[in-house]
Amino acid sequence: MANSVRLKKFQQVELADGRTVTVTDKLGEGGQGVVYRVKFDTGEEKALKWYFISYFKEPKKFYNHLAENIKAGAPSAAFIWPEQLTKWIDGESFGYIMDIFPAGYESFSKFLNAKVNFKSVKAMVNAALNIVSAFKSLHNKGYNYQDLNDGNFSINPATGKVLICDNDNVVGHGQYSGVLGKARYMAPEVVRGDKQPDKNTDRYSLAVILFMLLIGDHPLEGMKTNVPALTNKYDKRFFGTQPLFIYDKDNDSNAPVPGLHQNAVTFWKYFPSFIKDAFQQSFSQDSLLNIRGRLLEQDWFNILMRLKSSIVRCPQCGEEIFLESDRETGCSKAHKIKPVGYLNFTKRSNQAVTVPIFKDAVLYDYHVSGSEDFETVAAVIHEKPGKFGLENKSSKSWFVTAPSGQSATKQPGEILVLGLGTKIDFGNNNIATVVAN
Amino acid sequence: MVMLDKVQTVRRMCPVIFLLDTSGSMEGAPIGAVNSAIEGVLPELISMNDSNADNEIKVAIMSFDYGANWITGDELVSPEDLKSSWKDVYANGLTAMGAAFKELNQKLSASHGFMQRASGSVAPVLFLLSDGEPTDDYQSNLNTLKQNAWYKVAARVAIGYGESNDDVLREFTGNKETVLHTDNPEDLKKMIRFVAITSSRVASTGSSAVTPNNNPDDNTQNVAIAIQAQGGAPTPTLAPADPDDPF
Ligand SMILES: [Zn+2]
Numbered sequence: 148m149a150n151s152v153r154l155k156k157f158q159q160v161e162l163a164d165g166r167t168v169t170v171t172d173k174l175g176e177g178g179q180g181v182v183y184r185v186k187f188d189t190g191e192e193k194a195l196k197w198y199f200i201s202y203f204k205e206p207k208k209f210y211n212h213l214a215e216n217i218k219a220g221a222p223s224a225a226f227i228w229p230e231q232l233t234k235w236i237d238g239e240s241f242g243y244i245m246d247i248f249p250a251g252y253e254s255f256s257k258f259l260n261a262k263v264n265f266k267s268v269k270a271m272v273n274a275a276l277n278i279v280s281a282f283k284s285l286h287n288k289g290y291n292y293q294d295l296n297d298g299n300f301s302i303n304p305a306t307g308k309v310l311i312c313d314n315d316n317v318v319g320h321g322q323y324s325g326v327l328g329k330a331r332y333m334a335p336e337v338v339r340g341d342k343q344p345d346k347n348t349d350r351y352s353l354a355v356i357l358f359m360l361l362i363g364d365h366p367l368e369g370m371k372t373n374v375p376a377l378t379n380k381y382d383k384r385f386f387g388t389q390p391l392f393i394y395d396k397d398n399d400s401n402a403p404v405p406g407l408h409q410n411a412v413t414f415w416k417y418f419p420s421f422i423k424d425a426f427q428q429s430f431s432q433d434s435l436l437n438i439r440g441r442l443l444e445q446d447w448f449n450i451l452m453r454l455k456s457s458i459v460r461c462p463q464c465g466e467e468i469f470l471e472s473d474r475e476t477g478c479s480k481a482h483k484i485k486p487v488g489y490l491n492f493t494k495r496s497n498q499a500v501t502v503p504i505f506k507d508a509v510l511y512d513y514h515v516s517g518s519e520d521f522e523t524v525a526a527v528i529h530e531k532p533g534k535f536g537l538e539n540k541s542s543k544s545w546f547v548t549a550p551s552g553q554s555a556t557k558q559p560g561e562i563l564v565l566g567l568g569t570k571i572d573f574g575n576n577n578i579a580t581v582v583a584n
Numbered sequence: 585m586v587m588l589d590k591v592q593t594v595r596r597m598c599p600v601i602f603l604l605d606t607s608g609s610m611e612g613a614p615i616g617a618v619n620s621a622i623e624g625v626l627p628e629l630i631s632m633n634d635s636n637a638d639n640e641i642k643v644a645i646m647s648f649d650y651g652a653n654w655i656t657g658d659e660l661v662s663p664e665d666l667k668s669s670w671k672d673v674y675a676n677g678l679t680a681m682g683a684a685f686k687e688l689n690q691k692l693s694a695s696h697g698f699m700q701r702a703s704g705s706v707a708p709v710l711f712l713l714s715d716g717e718p719t720d721d722y723q724s725n726l727n728t729l730k731q732n733a734w735y736k737v738a739a740r741v742a743i744g745y746g747e748s749n750d751d752v753l754r755e756f757t758g759n760k761e762t763v764l765h766t767d768n769p770e771d772l773k774k775m776i777r778f779v780a781i782t783s784s785r786v787a788s789t790g791s792s793a794v795t796p797n798n799n800p801d802d803n804t805q806n807v808a809i810a811i812q813a814q815g816g817a818p819t820p821t822l823a824p825a826d827p828d829d830p831f
Contacts, residue, residue, distance in 0.1 A: 268588065376733070404702075
């Protein structure tokens with residue numbers, strides 16, 4: 148049973164553990180190899196990634212690297228991780244089996260190409276949170292991704308759930324897969340040739356992905372990058388030696404071009420100041436040239452949670468907006484909205500945590516229990532003429548103290564009137580104070 | 585919902601340019617193979633475009649016989665548009681390859697040719713198919729073309745069929761590994777498809793894959809590596825059973 152470069156229908160392939168799979172279909176093809184649908188005798192179906200072996204200088208080394216990743220296991224359920232290698236035969240092609248991609252997920256590239264769109268603003272923000280969580284678990288497990296780019300993600304447009312594929316090049320810290328990545332997503336120090344990919348370069352790529360997901364254009368492509376010929380020489384300049392953020396605080400010479408970088412022109416202004424600050428820090432000259440000030444996954448998580456709980460509707464036109472906690476926000480029809488105040492939580496990873504006091508604003512388990520659960524609703528803000536209330540949708544009671552010292556307990560299902568200066572203790576030291584604007 | 589009404593993010597253009605020999609000797613099965621191969625490649629290019637947020641493939645097709653003629657007009661077209669407007673090409677005439685090179689050189693220009701795009705263009709694919717000796721002065725026009733900056737970075741591939749002069753094709757690509765040859769019309773169809781898809785994938789996705797190429801701007805070598813990685817040209821097939829068919 149010789150393993151050829153391409154497999155044929157009904158061809159059998161032996162796995163490293165002695166089991167055999169049968170090729171039933173072709174699922175896709177990329178530069179590195181082909182992905183087939185395969186079947187066990189039991190009927191169970193898997194995907195088989197089958198490499199073009201001559202791409203590897205040292206195929207056995209890559210095979211062993213995959214074996215190590217399989218042994219260590221997936222960082223989280225978001226990763227479509229290699230499960231079992233095919234049997235090694237000297238000089239012949241090899242591959243590994245993994246789960247078949249479930250239905251309902253679309254490649255991130257399709258979102259960027261406007262072939263698919265999110266069903267809601269919440270789904271878009273959930274996608275950002277899911278990506279950050281996945282990379283946090285990857286890094287916590289001692290891995291780094293190395294060639295993080297738009298082709299690696301698939302997202303469910305209705306829920307924002309994320310699956311990460313092409314995990315072949317994921318390596319342990321300090322190791323190097325030999326893959327550089329895609330120029331537009333590679334950290335400038337990698338493009339310049341100063342460094343090999345590591346945890347820090349992943350963090351740069353993560354910021355690029357988040358910018359493209361939320362804003363819809365590339366953070367470094369503006370006026371200056373409009374040249375007719377984009378060869379590697381230019382890639383090196385724009386993404387390596389002379390990178391400049393399109394919204395750099397001190398230098399607007401690479402500003403987005405209307406009609407060309409239209410998503411940036413349209414959407415940047417609708418994002419709250421703390422998101423703009425986060426991107427301006429991530430793509431500052433200090434970050435791009437000196438690798439300083441990049442945000443950690445934990446920072447992004449807290450910033451994106453603040454974004455998620457800022458989602459409300461414009462009372463005049465009903466449009467979903469990101470409402471700033473402490474200042475006026477405009478919707479796309481130029482209605483001006485300012486909340487009466489906000490809930491101010493203890494900072495997390497030195498990032499502010501606030502929720503505007505506004506009709507239908509939501510608190511999640513994240514806010515009340517200190518967890519990273521950004522889906523379970525823990526409280527909702529209601530509005531009545533002259534007052535706002537916070538409904539306890541969690542399963543725990545809250546301890547509330549007024550500035551006068553007067554205190555009360557709010558049980559699940561009860562609504563607390565949000566009075567100025569009220570302190571809400573959700574338990575486990577998760578405390579918020581009502582601040583007026 | 586205004587916040588979600590995003591437009592397509594800016595992509596650079598990746599031109600895929602076919603130069604097809606439509607001389608009289610291509611008549612019959614060979615030109616039929618060319619037509620059906622091109623038709624079969626377009627959906628593949630469309631799907632590559634859907635999943636590529638960096639670069640967008642645009643196509644131009646030239647036929648050359650008595651002279652050179654852009655079937656797709658003065659501008660590059662999207663594979664979608666071409667798919668809906670594609671009409672078969674016919675074989676008739678000579679092999680004016682020199683005229684083809686001259687015309688190509690004029691179009692490989694950002695100021696007045698195919699390469700105009702506000703967001704820029706990456707290296708093009710230049711695909712040459714021929715089945716015979718050039719019948720005009722190809723040499724001086726090829727020499728001029730070789731000075732063209734886009735030609736230099738292009739992924740250059742060629743397929744020789746039947747009586748083609750593969751030395752000329754190799755001179756065009758500058759890399760003997762990106763010139764394939766067949767004498768069988770059925771294989772010709774497979775080969776066009778294989779070469780067109782492989783070169784388009786390499787050119788439109790850049791050097792992101794693991795590639796042992798030390799010069800990332802040598803896209804022709806990148807294609808050579810990709811062709812080799814896939815086991816070389818598609819395996820020849822048996823001719824259809826026909827006892828009266830002379831060998
Ligand atoms: Zn409004």
